[in-house]
Amino acid sequence: MAEPSLFTNNNTEITDMIAALTQTTRLLLLALLTMSLVACGFHLRGQTNIPAKLKVITLTSESGSDSFDRALRIALTKAGVVIVDKNSANKDTLNLKINAITKTDIELARDSDNDLSQLQRRLTSHYFVRQADGKSLYGPRTINTTKTLTNQNAEESAKLSYNQAQEESMNEDLANQLVYDLSYAPL
Structure with a gap:
């Protein structure tokens, strides 16, 4: 062996x-x-689960920003929410009311010529979910977003273009935050 x-x-x-x-x-x-x-x-990120009562709503926006309103409509549609005209709504259709967006800028840095080079911009708004009679069911809720804006000491046209692009991005973030917050509404 x-x-x-x-x-x-x-x-x-x-x-x-x-x-x-x-x-x-x-x-x-x-x-x-x-x-x-x-x-x-x-x-x-998972899909946002909006409560059934919010699947068909009316929208009243006093945000003061067309960019935000557009971003909010897109975000709501992606979440499966149908926005109807007030004339097409019934007594059980809820209303999403957006208050004006406030913008706050805080100076963060200046360059050697004492020109502003960085600032922090914060966009804030409040919203409510209301019944047809105006009674609030959910809210007031606060949404906000903050972004550091550089390039503030560039030529005026470049600075304006940059700030506008950043603010559009912030409006999208704010709209997405609102839709995400709606998914937790106890309705």
């Missing part, structure tokens, strides 16, 4: 070690991929 070879036991150990190394390598690669996605700003 032949004795077991030392190489057979060593081969088994090496195979087990390679399998363990492969599993460890896979976990490291998965962790690296996950950290890369988080570092680039990727966030997994």
Whole structure:
């Protein structure tokens, strides 16, 4: 009868070690991929579940911003909300009322010429969900977003263009925040 070879036991150990190394390598690669996605700003977001009572609403916006109103209509539509005209609404149709957006700027930095180079802009608004008779069912709720605006010491046209693009982005964030907040309305 032949004795077991030392190489057979060593081969088994090496195979087990390679399998363990492969599993460890896979976990490291998965962790690296996950950290890369988080570092680039990727966030997994589920679909917003709007309460059934808010699936058909009327909208009254006094935001003062066409950009926000447009972004809000898009965000509501993506969430499955149908916005109807007040004339088409029945007595059970709820109204989403948006108050005026206020803008607050805080100076953050000045350059060597004492020109403003950075500021922090905050957009804030309040909203209500109301019955047809005007009674509030949910709210007042506050929504706000903040962004640091650089490039404030550039030429006036470049600064205006940059600030307008950033404010449109902020309006989209504000609208998405409102829709996300609506998903928690206890209606």
